Amino acid sequence: xxxxxxxxxxxxxxxxxxxxxxxxxxxxxxxxxxxxxxxxxxxxxxxxxxxxxxxxxxxxxxxxxxxxxxxxxxxxxxxxxxxxxxxxxxxxxxxxxxxxxxxxxxxxxxxxxxxxxxxxxxxxxxxxxxxxxxxxxxxxxxxxxxxxxxxxxxxxxxxxxxxxxxxxxxxxxxxxxxxxxxxxxxxxxxxxxxxxxxxxxxxxxxxxxxxxxxxxxxxxxxxxxxxxxxxxxxxxxxxxxxxxxxxxxxxxxxxxxxxxxxxxxxxxxxxxxxxxxxxxxxxxxxxxxxxxxxxxxxxxxxxxxxxxxxxxxxxxxxxxxxxxxxxxxxxxxxxxxxxxxxxxxxxxxxxxxxxxxxxxxxxxxxxxxxxxxxxxxxxxxxxxxxxxxxxxxxxxxxxxxxxxxxxxxxxxxxxxxxxxxxxxxxxxxxxxxxxxxxxxxxxxxxxxxxxxxxxxxxxxxxxxxxxxxxxxxxxxxxxxxxxxxxxxxxxxxxxxxxxxx
Amino acid sequence: xxxxxxxxxxxxxxxxxxxxxxxxxxxxxxxxxxxxxxxxxxxxxxxxxxxxxxxxxxxxxxxxxxxxxxxxxxxxxxxxxxxxxxxxxxxxxxxxxxxxxxxxxxxxxxxxxxxxxxxxxxxxxxxxxxxxxxxxxxxxxxxxxxxxxxxxxxxxxxxxxxxxxxxxxxxxxxxxxxxxxxxxxxxxxxxxxxxxxxxxxxxxxxxxxxxxxxxxxxxxxxxxxxxxxxxxxxxxxxxxxxxxxxxxxxxxxxxxxxxxxxxxxxxxxxxxxxxxxxxxxxxxxxxxxxxxxxxxxxxxxxxxxxxxxxxxxxxxxxxxxxxxxxxxxxxxxxxxxxxxxxxxxxxxxxxxxxxxxxxxxxxxxxxxxxxxxxxxxxxxxxxxxxxxxxxxxxxxxxxxxxxxxxxxxxxxxxxxxxxxxxxxxxxxxxxxxxxxxxxxxxxxxxxxxxxxxxxxxxxxxxxxxxxxxxxxxxxxxxxxxxxxxxx
Numbered sequence: 001x002x003x004x005x006x007x008x009x010x011x012x013x014x015x016x017x018x019x020x021x022x023x024x025x026x027x028x029x030x031x032x033x034x035x036x037x038x039x040x041x042x043x044x045x046x047x048x049x050x051x052x053x054x055x056x057x058x059x060x061x062x063x064x065x066x067x068x069x070x071x072x073x074x075x076x077x078x079x080x081x082x083x084x085x086x087x088x089x090x091x092x093x094x095x096x097x098x099x100x101x102x103x104x105x106x107x108x109x110x111x112x113x114x115x116x117x118x119x120x121x122x123x124x125x126x127x128x129x130x131x132x133x134x135x136x137x138x139x140x141x142x143x144x145x146x147x148x149x150x151x152x153x154x155x156x157x158x159x160x161x162x163x164x165x166x167x168x169x170x171x172x173x174x175x176x177x178x179x180x181x182x183x184x185x186x187x188x189x190x191x192x193x194x195x196x197x198x199x200x201x202x203x204x205x206x207x208x209x210x211x212x213x214x215x216x217x218x219x220x221x222x223x224x225x226x227x228x229x230x231x232x233x234x235x236x237x238x239x240x241x242x243x244x245x246x247x248x249x250x251x252x253x254x255x256x257x258x259x260x261x262x263x264x265x266x267x268x269x270x271x272x273x274x275x276x277x278x279x280x281x282x283x284x285x286x287x288x289x290x291x292x293x294x295x296x297x298x299x300x301x302x303x304x305x306x307x308x309x310x311x312x313x314x315x316x317x318x319x320x321x322x323x324x325x326x327x328x329x330x331x332x333x334x335x336x337x338x339x340x341x342x343x344x345x346x347x348x349x350x351x352x353x354x355x356x357x358x359x360x361x362x363x364x365x366x367x368x369x370x371x372x373x374x375x376x377x378x379x380x381x382x383x384x385x386x387x388x389x390x391x392x393x394x395x396x397x398x399x400x401x402x403x404x405x406x407x408x409x410x411x412x413x414x415x416x417x418x419x420x421x422x423x424x425x426x427x428x429x430x431x432x433x434x435x436x437x438x439x440x441x442x443x444x445x446x447x448x449x450x451x452x453x454x455x456x457x458x459x460x461x462x463x464x465x466x467x468x469x470x471x472x473x474x475x476x477x478x479x480x481x482x483x484x485x486x487x488x489x490x491x492x493x494x495x496x497x498x499x500x501x
Numbered sequence: 502x503x504x505x506x507x508x509x510x511x512x513x514x515x516x517x518x519x520x521x522x523x524x525x526x527x528x529x530x531x532x533x534x535x536x537x538x539x540x541x542x543x544x545x546x547x548x549x550x551x552x553x554x555x556x557x558x559x560x561x562x563x564x565x566x567x568x569x570x571x572x573x574x575x576x577x578x579x580x581x582x583x584x585x586x587x588x589x590x591x592x593x594x595x596x597x598x599x600x601x602x603x604x605x606x607x608x609x610x611x612x613x614x615x616x617x618x619x620x621x622x623x624x625x626x627x628x629x630x631x632x633x634x635x636x637x638x639x640x641x642x643x644x645x646x647x648x649x650x651x652x653x654x655x656x657x658x659x660x661x662x663x664x665x666x667x668x669x670x671x672x673x674x675x676x677x678x679x680x681x682x683x684x685x686x687x688x689x690x691x692x693x694x695x696x697x698x699x700x701x702x703x704x705x706x707x708x709x710x711x712x713x714x715x716x717x718x719x720x721x722x723x724x725x726x727x728x729x730x731x732x733x734x735x736x737x738x739x740x741x742x743x744x745x746x747x748x749x750x751x752x753x754x755x756x757x758x759x760x761x762x763x764x765x766x767x768x769x770x771x772x773x774x775x776x777x778x779x780x781x782x783x784x785x786x787x788x789x790x791x792x793x794x795x796x797x798x799x800x801x802x803x804x805x806x807x808x809x810x811x812x813x814x815x816x817x818x819x820x821x822x823x824x825x826x827x828x829x830x831x832x833x834x835x836x837x838x839x840x841x842x843x844x845x846x847x848x849x850x851x852x853x854x855x856x857x858x859x860x861x862x863x864x865x866x867x868x869x870x871x872x873x874x875x876x877x878x879x880x881x882x883x884x885x886x887x888x889x890x891x892x893x894x895x896x897x898x899x900x901x902x903x904x905x906x907x908x909x910x911x912x913x914x915x916x917x918x919x920x921x922x923x924x925x926x927x928x929x930x931x932x933x934x935x936x937x938x939x940x941x942x943x944x945x946x947x948x949x950x951x952x953x954x955x956x957x958x959x960x961x962x963x964x965x966x967x968x969x970x971x972x973x974x975x976x977x978x979x980x981x982x983x984x985x986x987x988x
Contacts, residue, residue, distance in 0.1 A: 072971050072975055074975065147890075150890065173926050176888075186900075
C-alpha cells in the first residue's frame, strides 16, 4: 500500500481540536459549554471538508495525509495515522454526525444538568472515533476503539432515560469483554510476525504481507470477529444494542448508531477481510448466512417493539445485517454495497433517532400506542420524517436503496436463489418501516387526547436538515460516494482476496 | 594454609554498588535513635522530615549502581538493572505513600514514632531481596520485609482487625518462610551451592531434590505473593492494616516478593520447562479467577481491592509461566504498573478514611463526583487502570501478558485471563457507576495537605502517562529483562 504524506497534519489536528475545546469547556462557565462544543465540532467538520479538497481521488487506495510517530520502538508501536478513501468517507461521517449531535443537544430540553461533562463526552467521542477510522497501527486502533467506550458509558449512564444504569453496564460489559478477544488477536498477530520476520510490529502495512497458516488464520479471524460482531452487532450478539440505544439520550443514540456501530463494520472490512483474506473466503458462506439471519430476525424483532426508540435500535441491527451480508459476498459489488450502506445507515439512523427524540420531547412518551397519528399536525416534521424513513426503507432515491440494490446484485453473481433470499430479507426490512409510518401518520388518535404540537424549528430543524441533505445526495448521486472508495475495494478484491476481476 | 593465598581470595566489597543500601541502613538507625531521643511533639515533625531527606538521597544514590552493574560480596549481592529498577520504584512509591502517614495516624488518634524506622528497615529488606541470588540472603531479606510488614500492620491503636490481620499474616508468613527455607535446604543437597544460578544450571541426572526444593521454595513465595490457594492471610491483613501500610504492602511488597520468582524464571531450562509452565499457569489461572470472583461480592472497598490484588498476582503469574524474554518484560512492566495503580487506589481510601464517618463501604461512594470531584476523578482513573482500559498502565501490562501468552501458545490461559478480566468489569464498573452516575446522597468532607494532593496527582498522572508513553520506563524494563536472560 502506498503511503503519501502531506504538509499539513489534518488527522492529528482534527483529533487534537476536540481535546483543546474540551479543556476550554472545563475552563469557561457552564453556560458557554454548548457554544464551545459547537465551535469545536464545527471546526473539525470544516477541516474535514478542507481535507476533502486536498484528497487525491485518483489514488483512493493509497493512504494519504500519512503521519507517523514512534511510541515504542522495540515493540513496533507507532502512531501511524492516514486515510484511504474508505477512511475518508467514515471520517466525513464522523465529523458530520458529531456536529449534528451537538446541534441537536443545544435544542434538546432533556439535557439540563452537568452540561460541561456532556459536551466534553461528545467532543472526546469524536476525537476517539476519528482515531479509530484513521489508525493504521493495530494497537493504536485498539486504544481508540476502547476509548470510545468511556464517554459513551457516561453519556448513557448520566443523561439516559429510566433504565440508564442497567444499559450503561450492559453496553460497557459487552463491548469491553468482546474486545479483549481482539486484544489477544492483535497480540498473537504481532507475536507471529516476530516469529516469522524477527521483529514485533503492529503496523497494518507490515502485517498485510504476512503469510499465516490456514488454521491459525481462521483462529485469528474469529478472535477479531467476536469483537466486531458484538460491536456491529450481528444477531446473536446484539442484545446490548436495544438497551444502550433505547436508553441513551437522543444525541447519544445518534452518535452510537451513526458512527460507533460503523467502527465494527469498518474494522470487519479493514482487518478481518484485509488481514485474513483466506479465512474470510473460507468462512464467507457462514457469515453471509449469519448476515441474512440477522436481517430477518432483527426485522421481526423490530416490528414487535412498542417503544419507538427500541424500534429504531432494532432497525439498526437489521441494516447492519445488510452491511455484513454484502461485505462477505466478497465481490466488488458486495463491498461497494456494504460501504455505501454503512454511510447511508449512519445518516438515516441518526435521522430516525432524532425523530424519536423529537417526538419524545413533544409527547413525553416512546410508546407506540400513544403515538398514533401523532405527527399529523406538524407538517414540516412529518415531511422530514417521511423522507428519512423512506430513505431508510430503501426506496429508490433514498440513501439505503443503493446498499440494498447492490447487495441483491452481488448475491445474484453467486446464484439467483441467494439473490431471492436477500430480496425476501429486504422485504421484511421494508415492512417495519411501513408499519412505523402507518402508526405515525394514518392511525387515529384516541378522542380524549387533544394536544397541539409546535412544529419543528430552531436547532432541531437545523440538525434535521444537516442529515436530510446528505441523505438525498447519497440517494440521487451515489456515484459521488462510490468514487471515494473505488480504488480501495479494487485493491481489496485484486491484491488481497486475489479474486478473478 | 598460605596466608597470601587466603588474602588473594578475599574480595574487597565494592561499596559503590551497595551505596543505596548503606544510606538506607544509616537512615534506619538514625530514625531509630531520633525516635528514642526526641520528645513526642518533635517526633511528629522531625521523623517524617528525616525520612523524606533520607529517601530522596537514596533515590539519587541509585544512579551509582545503575552506572556500575556487576556482583559484589563474593557474588552474593547482585547489582543488575532489574535490582535497580525495583529499588527505584520501591523508593518512589514509598515517597508517594509517606505524606499520608502522619495525617492518617493523627486522624486515627494514634501516632507511632516506630513507624518510620520500621519502614526504613522494611525498605532495606526490599532492596536486599531485589538484588540477591543467594538463598540464605533471600531468606534473611524475606524475613526483614515480612517482619516489617507484620509490625506495620499491627500499628493501629485500638483496632482489633489490625491485630487480627497482623496475626494471620504472621502465622502464614512464618509458615511460608519455613517452607521456603526447607526448599532451600533441598536445593543445597542437590547442588552443594546456595546460589540460585548455580543450583539451576547444575547438571545432574537426578533432579528430584531440585524439583522438591523448588516446589517448597516457590510455595513459600506464593504465600507472600498471595497466590491461590495460599492467599488466606491477604484480605484480612490488607483490610486490617492502616491504609497507607496496605498501599505499601500492595505495591512495594508485591514488587519485592515477586523478585526471587522472577530471578528463577530465566533459569528454568528444558528439563522441567513443561512442568513449570503447567504448574505456574494453573496457579495463575486459579488465582485470577478466584480473586475476581470473590471481589465481585465484596461490600467493603478495601477488601475488594485486596482481592483485586490477588487477581493481579494471577495476571503477573500468567506471564511468569512463560519463561521467555517477552514474558519477563511483561512481568517487570506489570509489576511497576500494578505498584502505581494499587498504591494510588489504596491511598485514595487512606485519604477518605481521615473522615471519621468513612467506613470504606461501597455505598459510601455513591455520588462522590459531587462531593469530592478531584478524589473521585483520581479513583476513576485507578479503577480504569486496574480494569485495563487503554490508555492506562494496566492496559499495557495486560497487552504484554497477552503477547507473552501467545508467544508460548498458552491459549487456554489467555482465555481464562479474558474470562477473569470480564468478571472484574463487574466490580470496577460498579464503583465508577456509583461515583458518577448516581445522584448526590450525602456530603463527605475530607481535607488534604499539599503533599497528599501532590502525591495522588503524580500517581494518577503516572497511571495514564506511562500507558500512553511506555517508552518513558521501557529502557528500564528492557534492560532488566534482557540482562536476566543474557547474564
